[in-house]
Amino acid sequence: xxxxxxxxxxxxxxxxxxxxxxxxxxxxxxxxxxxxxxxxxxxxxxxxxxxxxxxxxxxxxxxxxxxxxxxxxxxxxxxxxxxxxxxxxxxxxxxxxxxxxxxxxxxxx
Amino acid sequence: xxxxxxxxxxxxxxxxxxxxxxxxxxxxxxxxxxxxxxxxxxxxxxxxxxxxxxxxxxxxxxxxxxxxxxxxxxxxxxxxxxxxxxxxxxxxxxxxxxxxxxxxxxxxxxxxxx
Numbered sequence: 001x002x003x004x005x006x007x008x009x010x011x012x013x014x015x016x017x018x019x020x021x022x023x024x025x026x027x028x029x030x031x032x033x034x035x036x037x038x039x040x041x042x043x044x045x046x047x048x049x050x051x052x053x054x055x056x057x058x059x060x061x062x063x064x065x066x067x068x069x070x071x072x073x074x075x076x077x078x079x080x081x082x083x084x085x086x087x088x089x090x091x092x093x094x095x096x097x098x099x100x101x102x103x104x105x106x107x108x109x
Numbered sequence: 110x111x112x113x114x115x116x117x118x119x120x121x122x123x124x125x126x127x128x129x130x131x132x133x134x135x136x137x138x139x140x141x142x143x144x145x146x147x148x149x150x151x152x153x154x155x156x157x158x159x160x161x162x163x164x165x166x167x168x169x170x171x172x173x174x175x176x177x178x179x180x181x182x183x184x185x186x187x188x189x190x191x192x193x194x195x196x197x198x199x200x201x202x203x204x205x206x207x208x209x210x211x212x213x214x215x216x217x218x219x220x221x222x223x
Contacts (some may be wrong), residue, residue, distance in 0.1 A: 089207035094165045099152040
């Protein structure tokens with residue numbers, strides 16, 4: 001069974017700062033997911049990646065399969081980026097996900 | 110863009126009562142999931158469903174829980190005899206290709222057990 005650890009648990013930043021959130025997992029995986037949970041509770045998938053790097057707008061996700069580690073970066077952070085960012089990996093051999101505890105990001109202007 | 114819809118958004122139920130949470134996954138998706146999030150805690154996997162049967166379930170998904178896809182569009186989670194500790198946000202999710210595609214989440218049903 002996989003275990004997921006995220007750091008930091010909480011993160012505060014000034015608008016424009018570069019943000020990095022880290023995720024480590026214990027068992028080899030087919031793909032890792034980064035998700036965003038809004039203050040209202042809704043969950044949105046940001047990235048699914050199995051190798052290398054993916055970029056979407058100001059968000060960049062990287063993964064190192066050998067080290068079982070992934071990072072989510074936000075460039076030029078903005079108050080609207082304030083949310084909980086969650087890393088998730090396959091629970092066992094199937095398709096269900098196990099989630100990290102999340103990183104609560106607060107960006108102030 | 111197609112989305113997963115969940116009803117109701119908030120359900121208040123007396124302890125011991127049965128509750129059914131409803132979800133309409135994205136229409137061409139084949140994999141369906143229920144997750145829950147107790148207030149202040151991380152999201153936890155309950156059950157996955159594919160090809161009209163349960164494919165995985167966690168230790169949380171005990172005999173008081175059941176899932177059903179009664180028709181071609183709905184996916185339901187039934188809690189037979191609710192307990193106080195069942196109070197949580199319940200999320201439904203779906204995907205079209207299992208591990209190779211992201212999961213799409215509904216907005217959740219907040220279940221409050223009194």
